[in-house]
Structures are given as C-alpha cells and as structure tokens.
Amino acid sequence: MIPSWLKQANPERQPRANATKGGSKSFLEKTIQGSALFLEETVLTDSYSGRAGLLQRIEPRCKLIIILTLIVAVSLCRSPWLVWGVYLLTLIFAAASLIEIPFFLKRVWLFVPIFAMLIILPALLNLVTPGTPLWVMIRLHAPHTFGPYHIPAEIAVTREGVRSALLFVGRVAASVALAVLLTLTTSWHRLFMALRGLKVPALFVLIVAMAYRYIFLLVGIVTDMHMARKSRTVRYLSTGGEQRWVAGRIGYLFRKSFQMSQDVHDAMLSRGFTGEFAALALPKPGSFDYVCCALALLFCCVLVSVDHRIATW
C-alpha cells in the first residue's frame, strides 16, 4: 500500500540526480554515461574484429608492423596531398575490412582531428605563420611588439598557414584513422599476442593483458557505486561534500584493487606460479601476411621518397 503523500508530486522532493546541476549533467550522470560508453565501444570493437574482412585476415604481428610503419611514414611526410592521400586509402581499407564508412568517419573524427582543427585555426594567420597573405582580415595603424609576441600591421591568412594547417590536420586524421583500423580489426588478445611477437618482454605483456581484464571489473564497480549513489540521492551535498564522496570512492577502489591483487597472487601461487612466465608459442605468419608486409613497407618507402622529391621541388 503506497502512502498518499508519496503519490503526490512535490517539486522540492524530486530526486535531482537525474536532472542537472548548474545547467549541465551531474558528475554522477557523466561518470555512469562515460562507463557505459566505454563498455559499449569495447563490445562494438569486438564485433568488428570478428568479421571476414581484409585487415582481419592479416596476422596480428604483421598488421601491427604494417600500421606502425605507416604511422611513422605519415609522420615523416611533408606534403599535405600525400598525407590526405593516405587518409583516403584508410577509407578504402575500412570498406574492404567490412567497417561501415559513416561509423568509421565518426570514430576517427570525434574528437582528436576536430580538436586539432580548432587549435590550428590561429596558426592560419600571419600572427603565428608569417608568409604570403591570401586574405587580409584586419588592418592596424602600425605593427606592435610585446616581448616575444609580434602583431603585424595587416592580420591576414597566409598561404604557408593554410598549407601548414592542411598538413597538420591531415596528418592527425591519417594517423588516427590508421590506429582505429588496427583497434577495430584486431581483438585485444591477438593484439597483445602481436606485441609479444615484436619482442616486447612476455612478462610485460602478461601484466598489460591482466590489467586490461581487470579494467572491466573496476569499471563495473565504479558504475555500481555511482548508480547506487544516484538511486539514493534526494539532493546534492555541497561541492566539498561531493568531492569528498568521489575521492572516497577512488580511495575505496584502491583498497579494493590492492586487496584483489593479493587474492589474485594467492590464487596464482596455488596454481604453481613462481614469478616466471612461460608464454605459448605464437602462430607463424603465412605467405599472404608476408606479401602484405612487403607491400606496405614498399608503399612506405615510395611515399617517403616521393614526398622528399615534392618537398624539395
């Protein structure tokens, strides 16, 4: 039997955790949503790595070498056209790996390249990049100098600024696209296996893989703590009180992780762990993988040498 006072709407007693605080989402909501997005992204990534696309077929070690070499080659390029060319190629590879292009675009462009675009805007001007003016925006009476800062009489967008911005955003977008291709087409345990194949110490890879698994457990605990708090919130505490609550949860999480590390250690010892770690042998790459690797390395050499010619030309 629900008492009648509980049925009546009383705006002062409405739980506010769902609503906003100071016009934006509450910190509880943000953390819960952040954790949910994190889990969703991981599950989604796993679904792509299982598809029968082109990049999924390449052995993870070779794929890691290919992607890393391409990212390094992109970082060496000085021509915006070639960098954007590599970015367009990643779209073709995404399509060949059965990744939907709208999803791929969203995943790549939010948020790193968009942020790069925003921060590069002032560099279009001759305030940062002096050069041939393309479009004069403001004319001042005289140039000004304040310590190391110089403001010219004509503030203009320069050709060099545009070139530099195109190169910068293109390079960031191409590198992020390549990294996203790697993560979307490789499941985490194959990626860790690839790291081990590249002579990263086995014990280090074991710790990375263990950490990865426990992240999900800890994220689950964080979500539960915030959900429990949200469900019993009638009104917020002062900012100081809320800060103490969040810090308390971080402290609790540390205690829990430390306790868990001891339990895990006991469990490992009882299964015969001596501190040394014997890793399973890695599967050998096939001829298809070697061909892909060779093609990618050749492509990188051609890219860098063509770029060198264009840049000096």
Added chain:
Amino acid sequence: MHIPDGYLSPQTYIPLYGVTIPILAIAARKVKKTLRSRHVPLLALGAAFSFVIMMFNFPVPGGTSGHAVGAVIVAILLGPWAACVAVSIAIIIQAFLFGDGGLTAIGANCFNMAVVMPFVGYYSYKIIAGNTSLTSIRRCIAGAVAGYLALNVAALYAAIQFGIQPLLATGADGHPLYAPYSLAVAIPAMTLGHLLVFGFVEAAVTALVISYVQKRDPELLLLHLGNSEEKEGTIGKFWLGLAMLALLSPLGIILPAAFKSKDAWGEWDAASLERTLGYLPSGMRKIAGLWQAPFQNYSFVGGGSSGIILKSLAYIGSALIGIAAIFLCIRLWSRYFAEKEPK
C-alpha cells in the same frame, strides 16, 4: 594531456622513446626485485586502477566537473617506480585499444605522465610530509601540493615538447610541419589552464584520497616503502641523473636558437671574440691554435651547418663520450692508487 599522433616530429618522439624505455626497464626491475612474484598482480591491478581513476568525474565549483590524471596518488600509494610502470601500462592500453593518445607519442606521454609526474609528485610529497604520523593533516597538504606541482611540471614538459616543434622542423618556405606554436605561445597556452584549473583538481583529488585512506586504512600509506628501495639506490639515482643531464644537453643549442641568442657568455672562440671586440688580444692569438678539440662544438660532422636533430644527437653523443672518458680516467686513477696502497 594525452598527446595524439601528428603533433610531434620524429626528432622529438624517437628520443622520448629512447629516454622512457630504459627508465621503464629500470622501474620494472626494481619492482620485481622488491616484490618478487607479487609484482605481477600488483602492477596489473595498479595499472587498471590508474586507468579507471581517469574515468571519475570530479565535481568542481560552478556545477561542472573535471578529470584527474591520478599519477600522483598512485605514486604516493605504490611508490614512484611501481607507479611508473602502472601508469605507463594504463597509457599503453589507452593508446592501443581506445585511441586515447597517439601510438608514436606513447614515449612522450609516458615520459610526461608516468615518469615526470609520479617522481615529482612522490618526492615533493615525501619532502613536505616528512616523518609525520600517518594521520597527520600535513600529509593531506603534502598530497595537495604534490598533485598541483606534479601536474604543472608534466604540463610544462608537454608544452616544451609542443613548443620546440617549429624549431625542429619547417618546410621549404618556412611553414611549420608539426605543432605550429612556438614556445612563447605553447607554454602559456598549456600551463595557464593547468595552473588555474586542472592543477587544483589534481591537488583536491590527491589530498582527499589521502584523507580517506587516513580514516579507513592508514597502513596503506606505508605500502610504498615495501615497493621501493629507499635505502639503497643512491648510485643508481646518480647514474639516472647523469643520463638525464646528458639527454638534456641539446637544450644548449635548442634554447639559443629559440631565443635567437648567440654563444653562451664567456664561451666565445677566437673568431667570434674578434667580431665582438673588433680585435683579438695578442696572448689569445698565440694560444688559440694550440689545441684542436676532437669534437669541435660538440659535433662529429665538422662545422655547424648540419640540422638541429643531428646536432642534438652529436651533443648527446659528446656528453656520453665525455662521461665515459671521465669514468675511465677515474677508474684508471683509482686502480693505480689502489695498487700503491700498503696491504
């Protein structure tokens, strides 16, 4: 604070890998030596914890919220070496699996957030906290100062890494090829936000977590002593410091280039002295040709026309050769005298 791919030139990210990997190797060896088999789960859980701290939204006045990096609290609880490995693993997982921070910038990100931040934080905490009781309020204050200081030093390092890009790499017509802002823009842009806002978030998180641990489980504040070798390691620290100084030696050419200044004061050679004074003192003219250094201007490739990266490498090489030469002299010297000592 996570630097993405494309912001740093290879001249920056490769040396930063070169600095970070040996430090990580030393850290892993130290932790393994003190914790034995216990280090595997502790580092794994420590890394997972470091990863998850960054997901907490911390309320700040004005109704909004911010994130903490958390490397300082991890360093205070686990010790700086364990924190170094744990935070690095968190950064590696973020880069490889979640696209947070670039793959080429892992070295730089680990250097800023997993080396500089834990060490600056841990030692400033130790200095301020001293030998106070575990539940002393001074420990909270020490945590706050350590959090604020360490985050700002890490941000300054990131700003310097951004700011030196226009000096290291420009196109044929002088346009910047990587992050375009000079030190004069990058340092204020990066540090102001950290000095005014994020530093206080890190300080509050660090201090309040210490305060929570003091109330619930103060013994945890002693955990870091078991994870580090506080008593030994002075020689190791000495070598580490020396290596850091050698790696920082190219600042001697980068900074003058940045501020468009000339040779260091008092270090002029005969030619530049003649240019400045208008004449060359006769005594100097006599002795100027007496000695030709094997690596003039700390360079292996004659003259100073080579690029700044080659020069930087030559500086580091010269520093290492210099250290090796001094080391060899002292070894030979001490051996000679050790043999002469009466038995």
